[in-house]
Amino acid sequence: MHHARPHWLPGGASSAPQPSRRLSPPAVVFAAMLLVVWSGTKSVVAGEPRRLTSDGRIKFTPVFLDADSVAYVDFEKPELTVIKRLKLSDGVVTPLHAKADTQELEPAFFSGGDRCVFLRARGTLSVGMVIRDETSGKDIEVPPENGFCGFRCPTFSRDGKRVVFSYAAGGFQDLYSVNSADGKDRRKLTKNNGVNNWPDFSPDGKQIVFGSTRHGNFELYMMRADGSDVRRLTDNPFQDLRPRFSPDGRQIAFTSTRDGNHEIYVMQADGSRVRRITRHSERDDYAAWHPDGKRLAVISERNGSHDLYLLEINADTRSTAAQTTP
Amino acid sequence: MAMGLGGMEQTLAAETQRAKSVLFVFLWGAPSHLDTCDPKPDAPAEYRGPFCSINTRTPGVHFTELLPKLAQRSDKYTLIRSHKTTAPGHPDAGTVALTGFEEKPQPVQPNFGSIVSRHRGQSGYLPSFFSIARGTVMDGARRIEGYGGGTLGSAHDPFLVGASERGEVEIPALRLMDGLVPGRVNDRRALLKQLDIVPRTLENARLSEWHRAYQAAYDLLLDPRARNAFDLTRETATTRQRYGQSVFGQSALLARRLVEAHVPYIQLNYSRHVEAITPGFEFGWDTHIYNFDLLQDLHCPILDRAFSALLDDLDERGLLDDTLVVCMGEFGRTPKINARAARDHWPPCYFSMWSGAGITPGRVIGESDRLGEHPLSDPITPKMVGTTIAELAGINTQARAEMNVLDGGSVIEGLI
Numbered sequence: 001m002h003h004a005r006p007h008w009l010p011g012g013a014s015s016a017p018q019p020s021r022r023l024s025p026p027a028v029v030f031a032a033m034l035l036v037v038w039s040g041t042k043s044v045v046a047g048e049p050r051r052l053t054s055d056g057r058i059k060f061t062p063v064f065l066d067a068d069s070v071a072y073v074d075f076e077k078p079e080l081t082v083i084k085r086l087k088l089s090d091g092v093v094t095p096l097h098a099k100a101d102t103q104e105l106e107p108a109f110f111s112g113g114d115r116c117v118f119l120r121a122r123g124t125l126s127v128g129m130v131i132r133d134e135t136s137g138k139d140i141e142v143p144p145e146n147g148f149c150g151f152r153c154p155t156f157s158r159d160g161k162r163v164v165f166s167y168a169a170g171g172f173q174d175l176y177s178v179n180s181a182d183g184k185d186r187r188k189l190t191k192n193n194g195v196n197n198w199p200d201f202s203p204d205g206k207q208i209v210f211g212s213t214r215h216g217n218f219e220l221y222m223m224r225a226d227g228s229d230v231r232r233l234t235d236n237p238f239q240d241l242r243p244r245f246s247p248d249g250r251q252i253a254f255t256s257t258r259d260g261n262h263e264i265y266v267m268q269a270d271g272s273r274v275r276r277i278t279r280h281s282e283r284d285d286y287a288a289w290h291p292d293g294k295r296l297a298v299i300s301e302r303n304g305s306h307d308l309y310l311l312e313i314n315a316d317t318r319s320t321a322a323q324t325t326p
Numbered sequence: 327m328a329m330g331l332g333g334m335e336q337t338l339a340a341e342t343q344r345a346k347s348v349l350f351v352f353l354w355g356a357p358s359h360l361d362t363c364d365p366k367p368d369a370p371a372e373y374r375g376p377f378c379s380i381n382t383r384t385p386g387v388h389f390t391e392l393l394p395k396l397a398q399r400s401d402k403y404t405l406i407r408s409h410k411t412t413a414p415g416h417p418d419a420g421t422v423a424l425t426g427f428e429e430k431p432q433p434v435q436p437n438f439g440s441i442v443s444r445h446r447g448q449s450g451y452l453p454s455f456f457s458i459a460r461g462t463v464m465d466g467a468r469r470i471e472g473y474g475g476g477t478l479g480s481a482h483d484p485f486l487v488g489a490s491e492r493g494e495v496e497i498p499a500l501r502l503m504d505g506l507v508p509g510r511v512n513d514r515r516a517l518l519k520q521l522d523i524v525p526r527t528l529e530n531a532r533l534s535e536w537h538r539a540y541q542a543a544y545d546l547l548l549d550p551r552a553r554n555a556f557d558l559t560r561e562t563a564t565t566r567q568r569y570g571q572s573v574f575g576q577s578a579l580l581a582r583r584l585v586e587a588h589v590p591y592i593q594l595n596y597s598r599h600v601e602a603i604t605p606g607f608e609f610g611w612d613t614h615i616y617n618f619d620l621l622q623d624l625h626c627p628i629l630d631r632a633f634s635a636l637l638d639d640l641d642e643r644g645l646l647d648d649t650l651v652v653c654m655g656e657f658g659r660t661p662k663i664n665a666r667a668a669r670d671h672w673p674p675c676y677f678s679m680w681s682g683a684g685i686t687p688g689r690v691i692g693e694s695d696r697l698g699e700h701p702l703s704d705p706i707t708p709k710m711v712g713t714t715i716a717e718l719a720g721i722n723t724q725a726r727a728e729m730n731v732l733d734g735g736s737v738i739e740g741l742i
Contacts, residue, residue, distance in 0.1 A: 056571045057491060060623065078460065078491070078573050078597070078608040102605035124466065124604045125614050148614035149666060150603065168615065171372065173667035195376065195618060195667050213376040237378055239391070239622070257378075257391060283627065304570035304631065 049309040052086055052297070053093070056305030061106050062288040062297040065113035070288065070297050071096055072308055073105055083107045083118060086308065096134075110156040115180070117154040117163050129154055129165060131180055142183040145169075153198050156180060157225065158205030164189065166197045175199050175210060175227070189227035198242045201225065202269070203249040209233070209269075211241055220254060220271070233271030245269070246289050253277070253287035253296055264298055266313070277311065343720025345650035345683035347585045348442060350593045350715070351578075351633065354420065354463050355600035355611030356655035356676070358669045360698045361621050363677045364407050365390045366661070369697050373661050376618055384688050392626035395634035396679075401688040402637045403651070403681035404741060408692020408701030411657050411673045411708055416465040416600045416612065419673065421472030423656035424593075426709035426732055429471045436476035438712045439591035441731050443475075443482045445721045446590040451551050453542065456584055457484035458577045459595040460608070461498045466601070478729065484593060485542060489576040493558035493566055499543045555587040556580070568635040573597075573608075575632040582639050585649050590719070596629065611655060617668035637681055646682040650718050652711070654678035661698040674700050678711070680741055683718050691740040709735045714742070 053059070058075035065071055068088050076082045081103045083096040096116070097104060103121040110116075115133055122128045122143070127150030129142040144150050144167075152166035152173070162177045173195040179185045190196045194213035201208055206225055211218045220233040220240045234240040238258040245252055246266075253266050262285045264277040278284035282301040289296060296311045360366055360375055365388055367379045377390040382400035389397040413419040418429055427435040436444070443455035462469045474483035486498045546552045558566065558579055569575035574596050581594045599607035602620055613620050633653060640646040658676030659669035675694050681687060693702045713735030716726060726732050 058572065058624070075491075079599075079606055103603060105603075121603050121605045124601055125612070127603055127615070148668075150615045152616070152619070168667035169665060171663055171665050171667060194371070197619075213371075216371070217376045217378060239376070239378070261394070285623075301627075303567040304572075304575065305567070306571070 049300075049311045052088070052091070052308040052310055054307060056307060058306045059286075059299045059308060061286055062299065062308055063108060064288055064291055064297065065109050067291045069113065070308070071107050071109070071113075072297075072299070073107070079103075081105055088310070097132075106153055108155040110160040110180075115156070115160065117156060117165075117180070119151055119154070124148070125150070127151060129163075129183075131163060131183060140181075140183045142178060155199055155201065158201050158203065164199045164201070164208065166195075166199065168195075173197065175208070187227075189223070190230075191227075200244050202245050203247060207269075209243040209245060209252055211243065220252070222269075222271075231271075233267070234274075242286060244287055244289055247291055247293040253289060255285045255287065264296065264311075277313070343718070344648065345715075345718040345720070346648040347589060347645075348439070348591045348650045348652070348715055348719055349581055349585060349636075350438065350591070351636075351651065351653035352424070352463070352593055352595045353611050353629070353653065353655035354595050354597055355416070355602070355613075356419075356657045356659060356671065357611045357625065357629075358613070358617060358621065358659035359407070359672075359675065359677045359694070360659070360661055361390055361617070361669075362393055362626065363389055363396075363405060363679070364694055364698055366696065366698050369661070372663050373697050375663070377622070384690065387690055392621055393630045395630045399634055399637055402641065402646075403653075403679045403687050404685055404689045404691060406678045406680065406691045406706055406738070406741070407675075407694050408703050408706055409654070409658075409676045409678060409708075409711075410701055410705030411676075414657075414671055414673055416656065416671075417468050417470045419656040419671075420463065420465065420470035420600075422708045423472075423654070423711075424470070425472040425476060426707075426712035426735060427472075434471040434476040436478040436482060436731055437472055437474055437484070437593070438715050439484055439593055440475040440478050440482035441712070441716055441721060441726070441729060442591040442719050444478050444729060445716075445719070445725060450588055451549050452546070452555060452584070452587055452589050453485040454590045455482060455484045455593075456581075456589055456591070457486050457593045457595065458488065458581055458584075459486065459598045460488035460496070460573070461598050462486065463595050464599050464607075466599075477731070485546075487556065487580070488598075489558065489573060489580045491571050491573050491576060493561075493576040493579070495556040495558065495580060497543045497547070500547075551587075555583050558583070565639070568631075568639070570628060570631040570635070572628045572632065574628050575635070578632040578636045579639075582636060582643075582645070585640065585645055586643070596625075613659070613668055614664070614670055615666045615668050617659070640682065648683060650683035650685070650715065651681040652678060652715065653680075654711075658698075672699075678706075685718075685741055689740070691738065706738055710738050714738045718742070 060073040062070050062072040071085050074082050074084045083104045084093050085096045086093045105119040107116055107118040117131045119127050120130050125148040129151040131140040154163050154165040163180045164177045166173055167176050172192045175189040175196045177187050196212045199208050199210045207222055209222050212221050218239045218241055220243045221230055223230040236258050241255040243252045243254040251266050255262050256265050262283040264284050264287045265274055267274040284298050284300045286299040287296045294313050298309055300309050365379045366374050379388040380391050380397055382389055382397040384400040411422050413422050421429045424437045425435040439455040446454050448454050488496050569579045581592050584592050597608040597610040600610040600612040601607045602613045658672040660672045664670050695702050713732050714737045717737050
């Protein structure tokens, strides 16, 4: 499916989408439906966000290890990305892997951080996947194929036995899984259909939410943990990215450009009741649920600098949202 | 379409130089044209990529959604969508992009900046050709041959200067001396003492080259006017924020300060290295893997913010009238998505943006075919890029002939 792609006014100001080309009558109906949907999108203030970092460097992919620790990737130098761990209680930031001397990216954790899976640059445009026992320091490295090649977005299954990741081959980028104990027994979960990315398990471990370009642009989908029963959750001409299940499994936080630039949204796990969380002319991205299910860590760009913020989410998510204007 | 020698060039030569400064923004590593300034939303899925097309301020012209600020400013520049080059690899294509000629046969031709440097000479307190990066631009461990003076000699190599994401300016020639940054050079004796120590740590073969570079750096840093030009802390917080807290953003701000200081030619490099994710290397535009991720998450947001700020800032300060700004990579990327769900090198078709120095903005020159594989109109070559830059900088046919550079070049007709 290929949408008649609307446009939005550039420059950061949110606006109602408008067509970039002359719309056909069905497209006019579609655009009108979109406007109706957007007019129903709730956006309310729910308190000041808490700024967790202040260095302003570019950052990616926060993820909570436990209620007091969040890890994220820090663009520490132009040639070095470092996984860091920040404690909410005292604000202290430390490198997760003190001896890392090459780019490390996209960490995910199991059992409060006892095990970590992450990506590590290993050669020219070659990115491997490392499953590390953080207690013993023992690594299982899953190498990519020879040549320019790399993994993306690894995550543990809820029982810790498998690691699901994204991997490109044959012109497509599919989701696969391997045994977390030895990096073997690779199984393909999606079927040669566009770029599939950002897998995240439901708390009960039975479902995986992910993004895919199988219908043109990035949309969000759900499937069973074995790759069956794929259902589409979003459907609009803009990018819907990086879905994350809430701790109770009832909601999904994600990033979307549907209102003009990258903003954070929350929807029910079936794709209904989309609520906009952030509202700012600069970028808000990479939502990660706090274990209490009441807060989200996000990376926000403000005045050209990128920092980690913690947003309060109302218990009654029918009136969720935060104003991110630090 | 090109105009032959003796035509438009002579007409322009009769005018005064339009560009007192040239600012060449080099997107080293080569961005995808389909994912940025030449989207093909109606192409098959294996070509078009996931990004939405958006309107620009120029009627009928679309960018992808990755460059919203530049789309909004399309009335400030002219877009060329019909570039074509010859070399398929970065070092060769980099040399062609910066000189207009292949690396072989030898000798290597001079960088466009070296031609301007030779023509203008050093009239002020600053060198006449700067290259902004955290070192010489590289492909892997290899320096591209077209980085400097070529047949005009090493005296016309660029002066290297870099900036951190926090706006701290550094001079690679002095990197061996820890803690020596422009703002701290107040004690001449202390500096001389440090400079005397450094040669002992260098190999003999590189000593001469380094000595020349550090001597230039040394002379420069003792001049308070030069230190002032490098001092980004003199900018307001609002201005620095406007460019973004990134190496490229603050480097673009440094470039604007060098324009204000009347430097004739500035090559502003997006990154020092081409490779996108490689140990020890900066993140360049060479996205054989992770193309769609990196463009959306890193490269395009940085470029969109910084280059837009640069155009606005130059315009607001009245500098755009006599500053030529050119932004381009060394080639395009494969319209057809590769096996790694990314894009490889594509010399037959790519884009550039031109602004200032009397260029009529808000237009599009050239057009690519429906898949973005080839120009539909006469292709624009790197030699035409160099010739047009030279012409706008006041270096006419005769002057070029006397330097024996850009032989056979023609200007890009629709641009001027």
